Amino acid sequence: MANFDPNDVLLTVRDVDVVYDTAKPVHAVQHASFDLRRGEMMGLAGESGCGKSTLAYSITQLLKAPGKVQSGEVIFHDKSGEDIDIRALEGKALRDFRWDKCSMVFQGAMNSLSPVTKIGKQLGDVYKTHCPGMKKAERMERAAHLLEIVHVDPNRLSAYPFELSGGMRQRVMIAMALALEPQLIIMDEPTTALDVVVQREIIQQIAELQRDRGFSVIFITHDLPMLLEITDTITVMKDGVIVEHDTSANIFHHAQHPYTQKLLSSFPSLTGDRGKFLRDGHGLDVTEA
Numbered sequence: 001m002a003n004f005d006p007n008d009v010l011l012t013v014r015d016v017d018v019v020y021d022t023a024k025p026v027h028a029v030q031h032a033s034f035d036l037r038r039g040e041m042m043g044l045a046g047e048s049g050c051g052k053s054t055l056a057y058s059i060t061q062l063l064k065a066p067g068k069v070q071s072g073e074v075i076f077h078d079k080s081g082e083d084i085d086i087r088a089l090e091g092k093a094l095r096d097f098r099w100d101k102c103s104m105v106f107q108g109a110m111n112s113l114s115p116v117t118k119i120g121k122q123l124g125d126v127y128k129t130h131c132p133g134m135k136k137a138e139r140m141e142r143a144a145h146l147l148e149i150v151h152v153d154p155n156r157l158s159a160y161p162f163e164l165s166g167g168m169r170q171r172v173m174i175a176m177a178l179a180l181e182p183q184l185i186i187m188d189e190p191t192t193a194l195d196v197v198v199q200r201e202i203i204q205q206i207a208e209l210q211r212d213r214g215f216s217v218i219f220i221t222h223d224l225p226m227l228l229e230i231t232d233t234i235t236v237m238k239d240g241v242i243v244e245h246d247t248s249a250n251i252f253h254h255a256q257h258p259y260t261q262k263l264l265s266s267f268p269s270l271t272g273d274r275g276k277f278l279r280d281g282h283g284l285d286v287t288e289a
């Protein structure tokens with residue numbers, strides 16, 4: 001039971017090919033194609049080194065040398081009706097696109113907060129940059145609201161990052177990613193550096209926020225059972241190639257590719273039977289397999 005219209009595509013990725021141009025070139029992503037719908041939460045799974053991050057960075061033009069997108073098409077179908085060719089964006093248009101329409105939360109994002117600047121100012125600066133006419137009082141009001149959304153006490157606006165726990169700092173980074181209400185958020189192992197209890201709380205919260213606010217998510221992790229709980233669809237990569245892309249329910253019940261089957265069977269379950277949880281469109285309800 002998905003929360004999105006299957007015909008309402010937000011992102012079209014076609015035939016994307018990425019090479020790291022090193023002494024021995026690495027063909028890290030090969031002919032990757034998928035559609036992401038508006039309001040869809042898609043998991044990108046596969047073992048370390050299979051090309052998940054490379055594909056995500058290519059989509060957002062964040063790939064650094066020696067990585068190079070050699071070919072392919074990435075089109076963002078904006079809610080305004082405009083089709084944006086992301087690979088053709090440069091300069092200000094690209095910077096605006098990144099926060100305004102698409103944001104990213106990285107694994108170590110919490111460590112990218114400036115240690116000498118209060119949380120409120122760092123959140124407020126997103127508005128200062130992207131909404132230049134906004135008054136300071138409104139920036140702070142919005143920053144406080146963002147903290148509330150991610151369950152951090154708004155009094156923490158006056159705190160420095162070192163005064164917050166790792167989980168709180170990562171929540172602040174999620175708040176920052178939400179600031180301009182982007183249509184797409186790419187999350188690359190956003191909770192991996194945190195302890196498991198905090199990971200679980202934050203992942204549940206991401207799923208709730210996504211459901212309530214209707215943005216689309218590409219959630220990157222090697223943790224396939226977790227993806228089964230929170231995503232609508234899952235894309236599985238192996239050695240730079242997308243080997244399977246289907247609804248999470250189909251991946252769980254009828255995985256076609258032997259590699260997906262192997263991934264599914266290689267994880268112990270928290271609940272006894274492997275992955276009893278499946279997203280049903282209403283959060284993380286339990287569904288018998």
Ligand SMILES: Nc1ncnc2c1ncn2[C@@H]1O[C@H](COP(=O)(O)OP(=O)(O)OP(=O)(O)O)[C@@H](O)[C@H]1O
Pocket residue numbers: 020022026028046047048049050051052053054055065066067222
């Ligand atoms: N800067 C680089 N130079 C050369 N090769 C690279 C570079 N970055 C990544 N690669 C290679 O590209 C391939 C894909 O790496 P990538 O980091 O995208 O995989 P991943 O699935 O995201 O892995 P992880 O889960 O460990 O983050 C790997 O073979 C990796 O060694």
